[in-house]
Amino acid sequence: MRKWRGPARTIRLRFTVLYGVMFLLSGVGLLAITNLVGLGGTTVSQSAPPGAAGAEPATLAAATERLAWLQAQLADTHAAQSRRLLIGSAVALAVMGVVSLLMGRIIAGRVLRPLRTITAATRRITADNLNERLAVRGPDDEVRALADTIDELLGRLERAFAAQRRFVANASHELRTPLTTMRASLDVALAKPAPVPAQTVALADRLRTELDQVDRLLDGLLMLARAQHGSPPGRTTLSLGRLAAAAVDARSDGITARRLTVDSSATGDGAWTRGDETLLTRMIDNVLDNAVAHNHDGGWIRLSTATATATGATAQLVVETGGPVLDQGQVDRLAQPFQRLGADRTRTGYGSGLGLSIVSAIVAAHGGTLDLRARPTGGLRVAVSLPAAAAPAGVPQ
Incomplete structure (x- = not known):
């Protein structure tokens, strides 16, 4: 015969035992309080009926009257004891209800503590530290x-x-x-x-x-x-305004060749953030390349940078271009690889459909958001929001 090993130490069994013991103790406490309240203070009146003090019943009528008086006294005593028992039970039930809730919260917290540990450890693990493990110790449950x-x-x-x-x-x-x-x-x-x-x-x-x-x-x-791949390992404090100005200067020949009007007066030196300089430079380059390549001759480009505090401190870069009215459903897909709006926006043959998808990946790696909007009057609006950072010492905001 196989040796009996007993039930497995499962979470269900542990919860059953713990809560069973808890309610057993609650029941014992409830009975103890009820009995103490119900039995304590029970008294019997020793007063004699009217007209019978110091005399023995001489007639059957006197005996009947005394018996009726004793029954009334017993009924009053029983009613009073019942009221005390009812009040004591209500008080005991309320007290033990509160105690049971507190005990249940404490016990559930202790039982579920390993799950909270697993959740916290899992949140700490990213693509950059996949070598870490939870390594939870405890019973095999x-x-x-x-x-x-x-x-x-x-x-x-x-x-x-x-x-x-x-x-x-x-x-x-x-x-x-x-x-x-x-x-x-x-x-x-x-x-x-x-x-x-x-x-x-x-x-x-x-x-x-x-x-x-x-x-x-x-x-x-x-x-x-x-x-x-994940969060960039090396981060420095950078100004989106300065990176945008440098990107515009590097594309001056292409902008002049297409007779584009660029308004970058709202960039300045602000909108500081922390990130990988190579990735953030590539992000801004792709946004501007998209604005130059997918524009019409004689068109316009508007750049602006700012630090917003409405929904948390964020450094924002906004690039807008003119052009035909676009479908928002198609614009929403531009952040996916190899997505284009159509032949009219890729007639130069320069685009590969990866520009804005790279922008989206870089923004996500830096904990930011990318918002692509079709302008109601025509053209595209690209808004990048990254966590803001304080300007380096000695540099004005």
């Missing part, structure tokens, strides 16, 4: 099983993230090498001393353009993977 399952899940996620990082690094190396080789082959073919046919030159220019597009696409995918 449902809570321990849940913690072990979460630890196993974290292990699988850690291996998946490591594989993704290896793939990104290998893809960066393996894909850039053939692109470089193809460019070198084109240059060698066009550098031959013999006259090169015009069709070959046109084909080489077309291939260079496509290679540049693939290179930008590869760079965008790598940047998107880096931004989606």
Whole structure:
């Protein structure tokens, strides 16, 4: 015969035992208080009936009258005792009800403490510290099983993230090498001393353009993977206004070529935040590239930065452009990879559909929000909100 091991130490059994003992103690206390109140103070009146003091009943009528008086006294005593018992029971019930609630809260808190520990530890674990584990100690019950399952899940996620990082690094190396080789082959073919046919030159220019597009696409995918990896490890205090001004200056040639009017008077040096300088610079570059590339000749761009305190201190960057009226449903999908509004907004062939998705990933990695709105009068409004930071010492806000 198999050896009997007894019931498993489950949460259900522990709750059953704990609350069973609690209500048992409550019942014992209730009975004790009820008996103390009901039995204490019970008295019997010793006064004699009228006209019978100091004399024995001489007749049957006198005996009947005395018996009736004794019954009335007994009824009054029983009624008084019942009232005291009822009041005592009500008081005891109220007291033990409050005590039971307090005991239940304390016991439930002690039993559920491991779950709160698991919740707090799980919230601390992000994509950057997947090597951490809950490592909950205690009896082999449902809570321990849940913690072990979460630890196993974290292990699988850690291996998946490591594989993704290896793939990104290998893809960066393996894909850039053939692109470089193809460019070198084109240059060698066009550098031959013999006259090169015009069709070959046109084909080489077309291939260079496509290679540049693939290179930008590869760079965008790598940047998107880096931004989606998690919180940037190195953070410095940066001014969104200064980064936006530098981005506008770097694109002065393209802005002039398309005769765009840029209003950046509301940028200034404010809107300070903390983050990775490379990622935040790429974020602003993508927003401005989108505003320049997907604009019409002779159009306009408006930039503004500010620090808002209405819903918490946030550093905001807003870029608006003119143009045709857009559908908000399509605009909402622009933060997803490879999403475009249509051929009229990608006629230059420059876009890869990754610009605003990279912006969204960088903003999310810095704990901010991205708001894309179709302007009622036409064009697009891109608003970036990041947690604000104090300006460095000696720098005006």
